[in-house]
Amino acid sequence: MLRYVLLGALSYEPMTGYDLKTFMDHSTAHFWHARQSQIYSTLKQLEQAGYLESDIYPQPDRPDRRVYSITDSGREQLREWLAKPMTDLSPVKSELLLRVFFGAQIDKVTLLAQLRLQRSLLEAILTRYRNQTPDQIQDGVAEHPELSRDAMLWEATRRLGEQHTAVYVRWLDETIEMVESNF
Amino acid sequence: MLRYVLLGALSYEPMTGYDLKTFMDHSTAHFWHARQSQIYSTLKQLEQAGYLESDIYPQPDRPDRRVYSITDSGREQLREWLAKPMTDLSPVKSELLLRVFFGAQIDKVTLLAQLRLQRSLLEAILTRYRNQTPDQIQDGVAEHPELSRDAMLWEATRRLGEQHTAVYVRWLDETIEMVESNF
DNA sequence: ATTATCATGTAAAAGGTTACATGATTTG
């Protein structure tokens, strides 16, 4: 699926592998992330398949920049994927839920420590979601009004992330309480 | 991570690879799933590592049953994993959010079709979560009171699944409405 | 008659992570 994230990102503007990593960390990270190394190798594949082209811009001190641009065939590929009906739900994998599911095998104190640690991590994410509210996106749209449709959808994904995270934190609070009192 | 699901399941009772697939489909499926083929190969690895042992029970018409049991070393391995602090959040991957994020590249009608299809799939899951309420688990506990701690945690994972799914369905309704009116 | 259940696996390919290798410039 990373191929489509890269095609999607490059449909806005040409970027280097490094830029793409930054782009993902600032936008899709909460629902699709990738390591730098995977980005580089996937870019290579996509170029070989003709969905991308690259130009090299030499630099004195640093490795030369290799800037990728999407080709017509890449754009077509992206649209095809976006339009193909998703007849299944994306499978979910949650290590925390797995540990809770089998949590009766460890002692109360250790289990509570796990839950509290995850709670603190999730709360940080929730704060990030909330600080990233519409304003930032709004500013972007003011500069590029042609992206208003995009911005609506970006904001929608942010909203789901915020809501999901809020539910998660609340659930952790309830679960922590439950374990404290009846375990 | 599948290794730990298998160790966890086998900590309750010995099972075949087939049984384990059924177990997962009925319990962890919403937060950890696996293909039959992966289960078989992971079981083999776990046995080689000494975390499991297997006994073969010949059958006339069907392939012989290979029943796996957890060893002491396997139990220790499981507990070690359960107790190891989770200092990161499990990464989330959602194909739907990815498609929504880049959804401005396709037409309104196609995008709405995607959203509505996913909504119907998610609603089915929500119904399953709701029909699977405490009663079923409660019955199990009546028979095996030593599993009451386990049951509490199983029910907790079910609850989060239900809440997450409910939020998702509501979000889809709002997003569908938004796309219908302002896209 | 067809589908579901029970029951085993192997092999190839794709997707993803971890570790390695290099190094100047800017910011705190």
Added chain:
DNA sequence: CAAATCATGTAACCTTTTACATGATAAT
């Protein structure tokens, strides 16, 4: 003075998916 930023990749490894191969019995 240390850490972050910019910038490229390769190689080994691990995890997961997909495709293949077989076949009786019971339920709809």
